Amino acid sequence: MNNAKFATAIHILSLLEYSKGERLSSEYIAGSVNLNPALIRKEISNLKKLGFIASKEGNGGGFYLAKPAEQILLSEIYEAVKSVQLLGRYNKPNPACTVGRQINGNLDQLYADAELSLIKELEKHNLKDFVSKF
Amino acid sequence: MNNAKFATAIHILSLLEYSKGERLSSEYIAGSVNLNPALIRKEISNLKKLGFIASKEGNGGGFYLAKPAEQILLSEIYEAVKSVQLLGRYNKPNPACTVGRQINGNLDQLYADAELSLIKELEKHNLKDFVSKF
DNA sequence: TTGTACTGTAACAAAAACAATTACAGATGA
DNA sequence: TCATCTGTAATTGTTTTTGTTACAGTACAA
Numbered sequence: 501m502n503n504a505k506f507a508t509a510i511h512i513l514s515l516l517e518y519s520k521g522e523r524l525s526s527e528y529i530a531g532s533v534n535l536n537p538a539l540i541r542k543e544i545s546n547l548k549k550l551g552f553i554a555s556k557e558g559n560g561g562g563f564y565l566a567k568p569a570e571q572i573l574l575s576e577i578y579e580a581v582k583s584v585q586l587l588g589r590y591n592k593p594n595p596a597c598t599v600g601r602q603i604n605g606n607l608d609q610l611y612a613d614a615e616l617s618l619i620k621e622l623e624k625h626n627l628k629d630f631v632s633k634f
Numbered sequence: 635m636n637n638a639k640f641a642t643a644i645h646i647l648s649l650l651e652y653s654k655g656e657r658l659s660s661e662y663i664a665g666s667v668n669l670n671p672a673l674i675r676k677e678i679s680n681l682k683k684l685g686f687i688a689s690k691e692g693n694g695g696g697f698y699l700a701k702p703a704e705q706i707l708l709s710e711i712y713e714a715v716k717s718v719q720l721l722g723r724y725n726k727p728n729p730a731c732t733v734g735r736q737i738n739g740n741l742d743q744l745y746a747d748a749e750l751s752l753i754k755e756l757e758k759h760n761l762k763d764f765v766s767k768f
Numbered sequence: 769t770t771g772t773a774c775t776g777t778a779a780c781a782a783a784a785a786c787a788a789t790t791a792c793a794g795a796t797g798a
Numbered sequence: 799t800c801a802t803c804t805g806t807a808a809t810t811g812t813t814t815t816t817g818t819t820a821c822a823g824t825a826c827a828a
Contacts (some may be wrong), residue, residue, distance in 0.1 A: 501787085502787060503787085504786090504787090535787085536787080536788055538788080538789070538791095539787070539788070539789095556795090556796080557795040557796065558794090558796025559795085559796050559797045559798070560796075560798090561796070561797090584785095
């Protein structure tokens with residue numbers, strides 16, 4: 501995960517919670533995150549599919565939280581944006597070698613354990629708590 | 635972390651433990667990992683600095699573990715190869731916005747907690763245990 | 769003392785991932 | 799019917815990551 505999607509998603513969701521009740525435009529959000537409005541809309545498109553954000557099109561439209569911030573766990577945000585494995589890619593090792601043949605399977609198990617512990621930690625936090633620190 | 639360094643490092647170290655006593659050449663290791671020998675030497679150069687691997691130059695030379703596999707924790711390997719933040723980059727948000735001004739600080743705290751939980755999990759495993767599965 | 773087989777490193781090239789930009793169709797309210 | 803907004807695709811630019819080549823230096827062995 502060497503991109504800024506997790507930070508961007510939390511930023512967007514935090515803004516929406518922080519300005520609760522208001523509809524925020526992609527341009528306004530982009531101004532705070534310091535990214536292009538189209539990128540913000542793209543990222544939000546994903547967060548909409550997952551039920552975190554709703555929107556209204558047209559004049560006066562914009563984005564708002566689709567559910568209470570207490571019900572949005574940071575672990576869910578992590579899962580929403582993750583595109584690659586936490587600990588990185590595998591190689592394509594040589595199957596003629598005992599180690600090469602089995603290592604990816606062994607890594608699978610390890611990565612699963614590691615990610616689970618991370619998720620367990622993120623589950624302890626919800627968006628409301630996170631935003632309360634601002 | 636969208637690279638294969640962790641997988642590569644574990645693979646190399648596993649091979650060295652698995653062939654305990656033998657010196658392995660970068661070419662042999664490269665054949666198992668399926669990477670270029672120069673890449674293997676580059677990665678090993680890092681693992682040498684950290685005291686996991688030792689080497690002998692010249693004819694008949696090669697690489698071997700510099701300490702017992704029980705004493706190499708997977709958390710240490712993770713720390714050896716990590717180059718970017720576990721949960722990804724930050725943005726450069728707008729300091730004129732309350733949320734923008736503080737979010738990276740808040741994320742710092744969160745990322746630290748999350749990474750700690752991952753490290754705690756990886757600490758439970760050492761190289762010997764990992765290799766015993768092959 | 770010379771040939772061979774290695775490591776160690778740097779420099780460069782190629783490929784993949786990521787971010788940024790532009791454009792425009794469609795929705796909506798004034 | 800105009801202005802303002804979302805939704806999305808297409809394109810380009812930038813950075814990160816990987817791969818390759820080359821060669822100096824070390825060490826053993828004949």
